[in-house]
Amino acid sequence: ADAGDPEPLSEYLDSLTAGDQALALSRTDEAHHQLVLTTLAVEDAAELLRHLSESQAAELVESLPAEEAAAIVYEMPSDEQADLLGDLDDEQAAAILEAWPRADATAARQLAAYSDDVAGGLLVREILRFNRSTTVADVIETLSENADEFRDYDVQYAYLTDENERLVGVVPMRNLLFARRTEPVADIMISDPLSLLDSTPLDDLIEFFDTHHFLGVPIVDTEGRLLGVVHRNAVDYEATRAAENDFLKSQGIIGGEELRTMPLMQRARRRLSWLSINIVLNVGAAGVIAIYQDTLAQVIALAVFLPIISDMSGCSGNQAVAVSMRELSLGLVRPTEMMRVWMKEAAVGLVNGAALGLLVAIVAIIWDGNPYLGLVVGVSLFFNTLIAVSIGGTVPLLLKRLGFDPAVASGPLLTTVTDMCGFFLVLGLATLMLDRLIL
Amino acid sequence: ADAGDPEPLSEYLDSLTAGDQALALSRTDEAHHQLVLTTLAVEDAAELLRHLSESQAAELVESLPAEEAAAIVYEMPSDEQADLLGDLDDEQAAAILEAWPRADATAARQLAAYSDDVAGGLLVREILRFNRSTTVADVIETLSENADEFRDYDVQYAYLTDENERLVGVVPMRNLLFARRTEPVADIMISDPLSLLDSTPLDDLIEFFDTHHFLGVPIVDTEGRLLGVVHRNAVDYEATRAAENDFLKSQGIIGGEELRTMPLMQRARRRLSWLSINIVLNVGAAGVIAIYQDTLAQVIALAVFLPIISDMSGCSGNQAVAVSMRELSLGLVRPTEMMRVWMKEAAVGLVNGAALGLLVAIVAIIWDGNPYLGLVVGVSLFFNTLIAVSIGGTVPLLLKRLGFDPAVASGPLLTTVTDMCGFFLVLGLATLMLDRLIL
Structure with a gap:
């Protein structure tokens, strides 16, 4: 990865999984990092960022021109976007948000304001949400038309809201199979579904998923408005991180993770x-x-x-x-x-x-x-x-x-x-x- | 929980979540443990067992009459059954399997033979599996008829096998929505799906889920026969446990977890x-x-x-x-x-x-x-x-x-x-x- 010619680099990177790319990256010096990220397609660069440790990812994104950084970070899931934006210096974070569509920037700013250890900091906005008056046929059509986008959503439920964006019910995707297509989707919903506040602390989320066999839980604000979903995965990930951090801290590594690539x-x-x-x-x-x-x-x-x-x-x-x-x-x-x-x-x-x-x-x-x-x-x-x-x-x-x-x-x-x-x-x-x- | 009368005990236990029941249990002496487990309905007793630490659960099940133990353990998911059976003394494990239908006992024996840190030890057999010649309509009917049972399955895919039980494809549940009901489900499957061998070690599973955004991966034996699915959750759980164990071991707690309820x-x-x-x-x-x-x-x-x-x-x-x-x-x-x-x-x-x-x-x-x-x-x-x-x-x-x-x-x-x-x-x-x- 020495020469300036990006062609062989691009081929080499494509041959690696994102995990191996991350390892390779931590072995090259900083001057090459930008080159690597900009050589990859934005989706792949986003994938690579997700495999780096948080401090590595932040450092790398700070070293990129704001415009390229904005395009790459835009491809990440909303919870990881929020983490990353929170780790960046304020200037680069503002420049990235500036380059995004206004609605996305506003939403990302909101999520970034939450700390990592409450539900708001762990939620994703990429969920299937519909107004409760939508018909089954409309839902199925939306799903069919956006199949590619929804493939990554990892959800078994659609979430229904009223006119004020308040959560009113959830529909197990499976129920759509058995429903008449003309009826409103609200007819097959589970009303008053369990939901948690955006301020719910991590310990309570761990307890929740320990007691309920759900893959995700809808998160609402104090007005009952649906903000997104916290997935079991995200909570498990944070739980692992907490256990690892306890180990590090007990041995005297305080104030954040240490990687040997740091100064x-x-x-x-x-x-x-x-x-x-x-x-x-x-x-x-x-x-x-x-x-x-x-x-x-x-x-x-x-x-x-x-x-x-x-x-x-x-x-x-x-x-x-x-x-x-x-x-x-x-x-x-x-x-x-x-x-x-x-x-x-x-x-x-x-x-x-x-x-x-x-x-x-x-x-x-x-x-x-x-x-x-x-x-x-x-x-x-x-x-x-x-x-x-x-x-x-x-x-x-x-x-x-x-x-x-x-x-x-x-x-x-x-x-x-x-x-x-x-x-x-x-x-x-x-x-x-x-x-x-x-x- | 002192008297012999099970009525108030039953009411008290019902008022607690499984997590609180586990805490309460670790505070009462052993003589009462049996009473608690046998007072609960078998499904609730199974749920309670799942919230205990592995050594607590094993100790408790060993203290029960084989028949009652068999009924309770039967209600657990197959991967946790396998863990528990592996932790029991041989005699009680054999007595429990004796009381089960022969096919379930054979399958459980196979899973219990795997160690915890390979795919075989983490897989669940509770998956949606169909022969590839099944029609879409038949799949939907099966789902509809067994909706209650399948509710706990946590899967977004149905798995298709050939006549020799070899995995040939997977069908995203969502695709069923858009399919004509008369066509064979094999027409809408993804062929040659990714799968892993039952001998895949935990580290490789962690790496796999790190690189692939799947909720589960089908597990096959060396002949390609479908054994079950390892869910991301199970791998995350083992990863957390590994991190916690490293902490314990570094501080000199070796040879298995220690709980203050132990002798x-x-x-x-x-x-x-x-x-x-x-x-x-x-x-x-x-x-x-x-x-x-x-x-x-x-x-x-x-x-x-x-x-x-x-x-x-x-x-x-x-x-x-x-x-x-x-x-x-x-x-x-x-x-x-x-x-x-x-x-x-x-x-x-x-x-x-x-x-x-x-x-x-x-x-x-x-x-x-x-x-x-x-x-x-x-x-x-x-x-x-x-x-x-x-x-x-x-x-x-x-x-x-x-x-x-x-x-x-x-x-x-x-x-x-x-x-x-x-x-x-x-x-x-x-x-x-x-x-x-x-x-």
Whole structure:
């Protein structure tokens, strides 16, 4: 893809699926991206954009001349258009909308105003909608005449509205097969269909599709006017993204996804902002060691066990965090049930704390020969495991209740507290038993 | 739900959605579970089972008399039946299949034999299938007569087979609207439709639905015989589950999901098996400290910084792991591209290592007053951050290439190596500069 001649490029791109095109694109430098997008037919370029990650797609569209960008984005489904427009800088977004027919631009502006995690941000406007007075024959004729356009609609229902665009019923497409062609389509509709408000949050949408075996749900505004349909797919996609984001956030990738194609300083800065908070917390926790420096100087063997106690408590605590996050996302636990979760975790903490404490005590005794060193580190790990699972299990619930994101904050909070407690336990106990430790 | 009288229980349960029933169920003790399931109508009981986690559902069905279990499981869609039967102990599974009509039992046995991560394990047999010689009128009549049954089928296509049950075409339901009723349905079919083998792995299914805007894909065996359809939903669901499982596994929840309703010893044992491996690795890494005990005894301040270096390197490395896992799952990086990933990570490591190293050096100098202590810990954290992101970025690719699960093994491998390197750097450098550190 080096030369300026677009012919072989075009052939090469046509031979790839949109997914492979996306991979190929992330391997070429930015100067070629424009060339690739403008070489493809607008429909194919739109398809390619849909296969890129959101930040990649936005970056690419920003680099195009507004006119070409407008033509390509116009071919995308309305929900993905809205996402993309929201990710663009304001100038390019305005230029794109400027180039569109006015009605489409207005509608796209409305959708782009919704956030991604409410029904309005996930709906598509490409649905079969008819006035309720339409006859069955007219509906079938419309379908037949626009078969190509409707092929991509993925719907099993037509939606009926009154004169004020309010949703009044839905017609399963299948029912059209059995209907007399002269009757109004309203005669075979299901009246008062289930619908949701445009402000419905993602969690409620997930719950809705979990409870109802529908492929889509009509979305209305507060006046009952039909805005579009949210498809099960879109909700599933967002649910997967939420699960993936929780994973990223728990590992310290905050502030949006990171791809290795992004500029170095952006990647470094984002990671660093999270790391700097952690190093401050870490220094705070390690301060406990400084308090007990004299004890440590006299029993230097303790220094070997401090990182072990710290790491192992972190591991136990993170297991409890993971189980709580999972139960929260499955709806199996409510944020208010901290006492119940704590009891369940404390039980595991007693068992595993005893096992791990015993193990580390044996290691200490074998290595150092002093049973009291074993006692100090074993008892410390026992209690600190108990503390770690108690905090790990309950902190996600507490953070959720307080309106913080448990995926981001649980880990740092957990390790700071367990480190402090762990160091305090080991060195505090050692200070109490100092006579026995110095043989 | 305490008394034996099922009447109020039945009313209470009917007032809940299946999702809330599932939550309520996980709050009552096991003795009541049977009562709940047998109080509900079989269709509702089946619906409730579908809302439980897989392990909960299996446990519950095992606790029921085989006859009642058979009636309830019979009402589930065939793909979920297969999952559930696979999770049951062999005896109960056999007893349930025994109670079913022979043809259904045979089919269910076949589906249950597939694993969850291939097309065969995700397909449903509830599809509209017709012989290709059927007329349009016959198809419409069949649809009309079985409208209730077909309502749940969620398909926009009818599938046509030849005399040997081989897939020969698909008919978009919509096309039936425009067809003459006397013609054979084969006249309006799309011939040679896309189909996938029953052995197609989940990754390829995700890729397929990513590239094709279909709601389902027909699945055939090696002879071309139509087995059923895999719906986009089922694939999306598995994709979400895979993302969630990666999160759980990375935090040390291995060997299947954990719910706090499970027996204590099972939860403790599963967590402990992972923790024991980690404690062994930890003791190994801390062994490096023991080698340098003399240095540490002379410069006790170093003990404060050992856990900081260990924790911070772990954080930086885990960020790199998370980005690699994400790029692997998006298909943006291939397991063979270790060199490319390493270069990208090394660049971030240089920047962040310098920033963190400087920060920790300043802390050390302020706190201890000795610039050489700052030099030792700062340089150590700089190099160890570089090592951590290099390992964190490449290890998931390497593990994937070797056929291991990167979500499980990346974390423990990373922290062990970075701990060892970190302790070695701090204490090794300190030993070299011992004269300057002891003022």
